[in-house]
Amino acid sequence: MSWINDQARRLHRRGMMAAMACLLAAGPAAGAENFKVRMDFSPWGMHAAMHLAVQKGWFEKEGLNVEVEDGTGTINTLQLLAAGRVDVGQVSVGTMAVAMENGLDLKSIAGFARTGDLAVMTDAGQKVASPQDLRGKKIVCFATSPWVPFIDPFLKANGMSRGDVNLVMVSPSAMISTYASGNSDAFMSQAPFGVPMVGRARPATSLLLEDSGISFPSYGLAATPDTIEKRGPALAKFVAVQVRAWQYLYDGHLEEGVQAILARRPNANLDAEVLRGQLEAYRPFFNSPTVKDAPIGRQYDSDWAAAIHSMEQAGMIKPGRKPSDYYTNALLPD
Missing domain, CATH: 3.40.190.10 (Periplasmic binding protein-like II)
Incomplete structure (x- = not known):
């Protein structure tokens, strides 16, 4: 009987150890908040910050489990975003503004390439x-x-x-x-x-x-007002990670971004030289057209007012829109 009890105790201990091992293996992702992110297109240079943040575990450290999907075009990403199929889109926020005229309920939550490209x-x-x-x-x-x-x-x-x-x-x-x-x-x-x-x-x-003389903002992050309202704190962590990733890249670490894309999309037949060239070429486009030394990610009424004027002149949006219709800085780090 004693032998049976010893066996039972050993089996119990093994079971407890196995359970603990599973919990440890799950790491910070256990209980993390899930985000599905849809990019604008197949992998290219502007995807570096997203892939680098996943590769380095920066999202995970903030309690976020981020899945990154390649896209088939900004319009498709915006449609999936508005339909609730994805949580965040990396898109042309100028195109987002036009999509809103067609009934999509969206808002830009960070602006990266703020000068028209x-x-x-x-x-x-x-x-x-x-x-x-x-x-x-x-x-x-x-x-x-x-x-x-x-x-x-x-x-x-x-x-x-x-x-x-x-x-x-x-x-x-x-x-x-x-x-x-x-x-x-x-x-x-x-x-x-x-x-x-x-x-x-x-x-x-x-x-x-x-x-x-025609303004049209470029790449940033977009979400629905519903996601912003219901998942604001987690979304703010997500945005902060991306701002930090872009700052890191343009602070002398572009090559790490190139290698992150290549490592996470090994079957995409990508050219490191092209990815590197795209990242380098986008650097000046991160400047605000109207605000000197603007922090990465932050958007401004003055930038959007110029874009609204251009889009109205082109017949892309109805007259009467104001900058706050299109963006919020509420999720950006101070």
Whole structure:
């Protein structure tokens, strides 16, 4: 009987140890708050802060369990976000503002690339110095590009119309290859994304939409007002981690961001040089257009007022909108 009792005690101890081992293995993730994050597109340079924060365990240390999904375009991410299928979207917040006109209930909770990045990229060898030099050029774009509503205002601002250029719409996947192969003179995209993409095949220079007096904010984080209200404290931790990650990257650690993307998306056939180039190219776009030395992530009425004016002029939003309709700084660290 004593032998049986000893066996029972040993089995009980083993069971307790196994249970403790499972709890220890779960680590900080046990009881963590889950966040599903949807990116704008397939992996590229602007995804560095998100992947780096996951890889380094920065979210986990804040009690957050973050799942990062690749996207198929900003519009699709915004739709999934508004439908409650994901919790946070990394998107063009300018495109988010337009989506709100179509009934999506969203708000920007952090602005990273606050200076407009939309541009016309042209072959560097053509020495295109101004928009007027685009006369007669073949320019490719795609139908769902954030560029589309701005094409006519851009041309008008520079004394031209569509009849002055040869504008061709192609599929999103064909735009870069059409330009790189020499089948167009120029393409419309985000400059810090596009210029590094074509650097080896056909180096390009860019004409920024912003330089024609048309403002359109770029990448940031968005969520629904419902998520902001119900999960504010956890969402504030999430935003703080991302602000810290971008500060870390631009404080001399870009290579760690490149390697984090490559490590977490090993089957995406990514080019480290392109990722590095995109991160470097985005650095000046993190500046606020109207506020000097603005902290990363913070948004301003003055920036959004200029964007609202441009979007109204382009017919993208109805008159009467105010900056606070589109963003909040309430979740940002002090």
